[in-house]
Amino acid sequence: MVTATSVADTTKFATATITINPPPLAISTTTLPDGMVGTPYSQDIQATGGVAPFTWVVGAGTLLPHNLNLDNSTTSTVTISGTPDTQQTAVQFTIQVTDSANQSATQSYTVTIKNPPTLTIATSSVPPGTINVAYPSFSFLAAGGTSPFTWSETGALPSGLNFASNGTLSGTPTVTGSFPITVTVKDSGVQTSTKTFTIVVYAASTVLSGRYVFQFQGFNASGAFAAVGSFNADGFGTISDAVLDRNSVGGPPTSNLALTGTYSFDANNLGTMTLSGPQGIATFRFTLTANAPNGISAGGKIIEFDNIKSGTGFIAAQNTTGFSMSTITGEYVFNLAGSTMSLGRAAAVGRLTANGSGGVFSSGVMDMNQAGVVPAKATFTGTYTVSAAATNGRGTATLNITLGGTAVTLNFTFYLQKIIQNQVVLVILSNDPVSGTQQLLSGSMEPQILGSSLTGSLMMVTTGLTSTGLPDVSAGVVTITSSGNYSLTADENSGGTITSINNVAGTYILDPNGRVTLTSTGGNRVLYLSRSNTGYLVGTDGNVSTGTVFTWAAPFSLHGTLSVSTGAPVAANQENDFGKLTFSGTNSGIVTGTVNVGSATTFQPNTSVMGTYTTPDSNGRGTLSFTSGPHTGTSVFYLAGRSQLVLLDSISTGDMAPVVFSGACIHFVGSPKGGIFCQ
Numbered sequence: 001m002v003t004a005t006s007v008a009d010t011t012k013f014a015t016a017t018i019t020i021n022p023p024p025l026a027i028s029t030t031t032l033p034d035g036m037v038g039t040p041y042s043q044d045i046q047a048t049g050g051v052a053p054f055t056w057v058v059g060a061g062t063l064l065p066h067n068l069n070l071d072n073s074t075t076s077t078v079t080i081s082g083t084p085d086t087q088q089t090a091v092q093f094t095i096q097v098t099d100s101a102n103q104s105a106t107q108s109y110t111v112t113i114k115n116p117p118t119l120t121i122a123t124s125s126v127p128p129g130t131i132n133v134a135y136p137s138f139s140f141l142a143a144g145g146t147s148p149f150t151w152s153e154t155g156a157l158p159s160g161l162n163f164a165s166n167g168t169l170s171g172t173p174t175v176t177g178s179f180p181i182t183v184t185v186k187d188s189g190v191q192t193s194t195k196t197f198t199i200v201v202y203a204a205s206t207v208l209s210g211r212y213v214f215q216f217q218g219f220n221a222s223g224a225f226a227a228v229g230s231f232n233a234d235g236f237g238t239i240s241d242a243v244l245d246r247n248s249v250g251g252p253p254t255s256n257l258a259l260t261g262t263y264s265f266d267a268n269n270l271g272t273m274t275l276s277g278p279q280g281i282a283t284f285r286f287t288l289t290a291n292a293p294n295g296i297s298a299g300g301k302i303i304e305f306d307n308i309k310s311g312t313g314f315i316a317a318q319n320t321t322g323f324s325m326s327t328i329t330g331e332y333v334f335n336l337a338g339s340t341m342s343l344g345r346a347a348a349v350g351r352l353t354a355n356g357s358g359g360v361f362s363s364g365v366m367d368m369n370q371a372g373v374v375p376a377k378a379t380f381t382g383t384y385t386v387s388a389a390a391t392n393g394r395g396t397a398t399l400n401i402t403l404g405g406t407a408v409t410l411n412f413t414f415y416l417q418k419i420i421q422n423q424v425v426l427v428i429l430s431n432d433p434v435s436g437t438q439q440l441l442s443g444s445m446e447p448q449i450l451g452s453s454l455t456g457s458l459m460m461v462t463t464g465l466t467s468t469g470l471p472d473v474s475a476g477v478v479t480i481t482s483s484g485n486y487s488l489t490a491d492e493n494s495g496g497t498i499t500s501i502n503n504v505a506g507t508y509i510l511d512p513n514g515r516v517t518l519t520s521t522g523g524n525r526v527l528y529l530s531r532s533n534t535g536y537l538v539g540t541d542g543n544v545s546t547g548t549v550f551t552w553a554a555p556f557s558l559h560g561t562l563s564v565s566t567g568a569p570v571a572a573n574q575e576n577d578f579g580k581l582t583f584s585g586t587n588s589g590i591v592t593g594t595v596n597v598g599s600a601t602t603f604q605p606n607t608s609v610m611g612t613y614t615t616p617d618s619n620g621r622g623t624l625s626f627t628s629g630p631h632t633g634t635s636v637f638y639l640a641g642r643s644q645l646v647l648l649d650s651i652s653t654g655d656m657a658p659v660v661f662s663g664a665c666i667h668f669v670g671s672p673k674g675g676i677f678c679q
Helices: none
Strands: 002-005 013-016 041-048 055-058 068-070 077-082 088-098 104-114 150-155 161-163 168-171 177-186 192-202 209-220 223-234 238-248 254-265 270-277 280-288 299-305 310-317 329-339 345-355 360-370 378-386 394-403 406-420 423-430 440-447 457-465 471-482 485-494 497-510 515-520 525-531 534-539 546-552 559-566 576-584 589-598 603-613 621-628 633-641 644-649 659-665 668-670 676-678
Touching: 055 068, 150 161, 209 299, 209 406, 209 423, 209 440, 223 254, 223 329, 223 406, 223 423, 223 440, 238 270, 238 423, 238 440, 280 310, 280 589, 299 576, 299 589, 310 406, 310 576, 310 589, 329 423, 329 525, 329 534, 329 546, 345 378, 345 440, 345 525, 345 534, 360 394, 360 534, 406 440, 457 534, 457 659, 471 497, 471 546, 471 633, 471 644, 471 659, 485 515, 546 633, 559 589, 559 644, 576 603, 576 659
Parallel strands: none
Antiparallel strands: 002 013, 041 077, 055 088, 068 077, 088 104, 150 177, 161 168, 177 192, 209 223, 209 310, 223 238, 238 254, 254 270, 270 280, 280 299, 299 310, 329 345, 329 440, 345 360, 360 378, 378 394, 394 406, 406 423, 423 440, 457 471, 457 546, 471 485, 485 497, 497 515, 515 525, 525 534, 534 546, 559 576, 559 659, 576 589, 589 603, 603 621, 621 633, 633 644, 644 659, 668 676
16 A cells, blocks of 8 residues: 655545556476386476465475476476386376466476386397407307396306496407306396307417508498508417507598407308407408418408498518518509599509618609599609608508699608518508598509500409499409400490400500500590509599409319309498319319308308309309309309419399409419429
8 A cells, every 4th residue: 555645735645555466477387208117207297477485385286297296496496207107198287386376377297107128138249259368358248128227147258358338348269169148137127138149269360461442432421441561470369569540531530540359260161350449349240261382371361341231351471571661662653442422432543663771752653533524644742751760560651632723732642561672561551631622532552563564354343332322343354456456355244234245356555654544435535554454444434443453364164162252342232252262173063162151241251152054164164053152143253373363253143233253363383293283
């Protein structure tokens, strides 16, 4: 009430009453999320208006979901909290708030409490171990359920290994053999899941010993991926002084990652290697090729790398005496392949001159095909360096080049591998982030003999990528018919479309630096010779076909056991295989063997195959039909000499992910009648 009195006459006054109403009270939170059994629930409800303090209650005649409570609160916010322990559907309740002015507001809610997803053990297998070598870091994984999880194990753990309640397997096995165990996981609720595994512990093997370089090319979820590196194997399952460089279309590149690790083998020389470091763990499967005379493997084939969709690579012994800049000297050719930022294919071939300890590249020429855009015969210069203290042969290089009118600087990491006539071979990876002007490229660089020529016949093998993202593979024979002229006989599978090329004529121009242009109606290509009849090529087409040529010469024979493998994939749907095939000894007969098959979804180790093959014709061409195993149907092969072949798998219409195998005899022996043959 307000009273007003006259100043002039204080006997006169007036009285008025003013009413002040509080702001209207309302609940602004209109919905609440559902909950899950075993998972803590905490949700705020907000009021607006009104006058503090507030009183909150669950509406008369309604109940919250089981084991949930309305917290005490005198503010404009209240919390419903607790851990639901019962599945309930569409629980309806109301929440009421009252303020100090006796205003009230009510809001209705509907909440469902769901059961958690079914608990399962997501781990599919456990890595093998090696006796007296620390077991690789490994933890079992659960899917579904409600954390935290408790793990347990029953069975016969190998002596020296321990199983922790958090699902970690660790220790150092002290016995060899196969050990079945049963693993159980329990969640914080009532769910459990059980699964059986077998832990294999192998005997120590000295077959992998010394320093090795490795290279991998493939595809991950973002597109093309590549890695190079080096490691030292002690011959007993331990990796030390390892280093890894990697790059991908999804980026960014990572360089000089220091790692340690372990490795082991089964009875078929199929190995598993795990490299660990602060950045994580890299694991790959590999198989060894023939041993050197001292019993130590010269290398092998990588057929699986982490969770990469598809890929392949190699391991090769390094010659540590060549770890200096002085061995990078003289003439070289290089072969690089990979991807553009837009997932098109990219490739480059070329040559250069290195001046050894000076660290300078000169007389560089490169032909690069970027998804069909081909700056031909681009010249470049560059520099390179290898640390004098490097124990792994790692170095870096920079090329300065103009491509399509744009000056570009290309940066690479490389590892020195082996010595050929006082010159070292380099394994190469681009380390620029992939962009509109920088491609993902990986490959090798090897010594070149200037003055090389083309004579007689050559095997030519190429792999490309169609505009629809399907592999395009071919194999055939190039015959030099006269100076500057050739003919081509080949087979091609381009994304399931089969083409036979019979004696197609073409012309060539050979430059003094070993660069060759091949022109024909069957496609134009650029070839750089490393020596006579041997080199690397790139097509000038949109498929960006890359490949090799090498000497093709009689006598032809197909006998004994050959090591066979696929090359680097150009698409994620290609298989990546390595294995051994044994041919019966007649030019038309039976083939048997085992292959390790890696694909985008599975890995099939030591898979048996069987088939028949025909007598090769005058071009060394024959057909092979697998009757069992992962590759059924008809394939074509070309013999390049004594028990050396190229296998185009397959030539069946509709096969949209063809691959090319190369194969060579594992072991030649002398014949009592003179000569040698493949055993």
